[in-house]
Amino acid sequence: MISPAKPSPALLEVENLRLSVPTDEGRTQILKGVDLTLRQGEVLGVAGESGCGKSTLIKTILGIAPRKARVDAGSVRLAGKDLLEAPRGSALRRTFGFIPQDPWLAMNPVFRVGTQMMEILRWNGLPGEEPRPIRRSERARYREHLVSLLRAVRLPDPEGALERYPHQFSGGQRQRILIASALASRPRALLADEPTTALDVTTQLEILKLLQELVAAHDMTMLFVTHDFGVISQLCDRVAVMYAGRVVETGRTRQIIDAPSDPYTAGLIAAHPDRGGFSFVESGKGGRT
Numbered sequence: 123m124i125s126p127a128k129p130s131p132a133l134l135e136v137e138n139l140r141l142s143v144p145t146d147e148g149r150t151q152i153l154k155g156v157d158l159t160l161r162q163g164e165v166l167g168v169a170g171e172s173g174c175g176k177s178t179l180i181k182t183i184l185g186i187a188p189r190k191a192r193v194d195a196g197s198v199r200l201a202g203k204d205l206l207e208a209p210r211g212s213a214l215r216r217t218f219g220f221i222p223q224d225p226w227l228a229m230n231p232v233f234r235v236g237t238q239m240m241e242i243l244r245w246n247g248l249p250g251e252e253p254r255p256i257r258r259s260e261r262a263r264y265r266e267h268l269v270s271l272l273r274a275v276r277l278p279d280p281e282g283a284l285e286r287y288p289h290q291f292s293g294g295q296r297q298r299i300l301i302a303s304a305l306a307s308r309p310r311a312l313l314a315d316e317p318t319t320a321l322d323v324t325t326q327l328e329i330l331k332l333l334q335e336l337v338a339a340h341d342m343t344m345l346f347v348t349h350d351f352g353v354i355s356q357l358c359d360r361v362a363v364m365y366a367g368r369v370v371e372t373g374r375t376r377q378i379i380d381a382p383s384d385p386y387t388a389g390l391i392a393a394h395p396d397r398g399g400f401s402f403v404e405s406g407k408g409g410r411t
């Protein structure tokens with residue numbers, strides 16, 4: 123483990139990212155010069171209220187921004203390589219696993235879970251392997267891998283789960299399946315877009331605990347979008363606070379919560395019901411700034 127005194131290398135660097143979409147009146151700026159660094163092995167929280175551009179930022183990194191969106195300036199680099207120019211499906215894009223916000227919307231209701239997860243492997247490959255069509259003779263090996271993933275996220279009866287349809291699972295179980303899917307090709311980093319927001323409070327805590335365990339077990343790099351400082355305090359080494367299309371403040375989670383320098387950040391923290399009682403992640407990785 124790299125010591126907090128020595129910053130780990132940057133994996134993802136977003137610099138002065140500006141993005142706009144066409145409207146009846148001209149163009150609306152959604153991202154207005156975002157600067158952000160995700161370091162190897164850290165969990166970076168991206169916090170901000172609804173509409174500040176968090177999802178748009180994640181979609182731009184993943185290469186799935188709305189079709190009419192235009193990057194007007196800035197860069198997104200992955201280990202020094204230009205990510206904005208990388209084609210969909212390229213090795214550079216496959217660096218990331220994505221955990222979406224809504225486990226009800228993110229799965230196709232007409233296909234079995236196993237079929238959907240197999241499709242992810244077809245496009246992204248088994249860990250350490252290039253993606254390619256899956257031959258009949260190889261299906262057992264792929265299936266074994268999927269079962270091990272579902273076991274890792276503690277889904278009951280993982281073999282049987284592959285044969286079932288999404289509606290046969292609860293919201294929390296679906297989110298476990300989506301987390302397993304995001305990990306399927308062992309990506310270098312995870313991008314999570316409010317993965318607990320659509321769940322009830324008890325299930326939110328279970329999923330958060332699972333993510334904490336996965337992060338600790340695999341020394342995972344993750345960018346975690348949320349508006350909830352309680353979640354950030356439990357999961358994230360550092361936090362970047364977004365407001366109206368910009369990052370207004372970045373720092374170690376504890377530092378930011380104890381002494382925010384931006385009035386908007388202070389307001390967000392003060393509005394949280396746990397203010398004064400946050401429980402912090404003590405991974406020793408924070409502060410790699």
Ligand SMILES: Nc1ncnc2c1ncn2[C@@H]1O[C@H](COP(=O)(O)OP(=O)(O)OP(=O)(O)O)[C@@H](O)[C@H]1O
Pocket residue numbers: 143150152170171172173174175176177178179188349
């Ligand atoms: N395709 C689009 N066309 C026009 N406006 C858009 C489009 N996509 C997003 N926006 C606007 O851009 C702003 C940022 O949206 P975005 O979804 O990134 O916010 P967010 O911070 O993720 O919000 P939430 O937490 O509610 O998901 C919002 O005002 C939204 O209405």
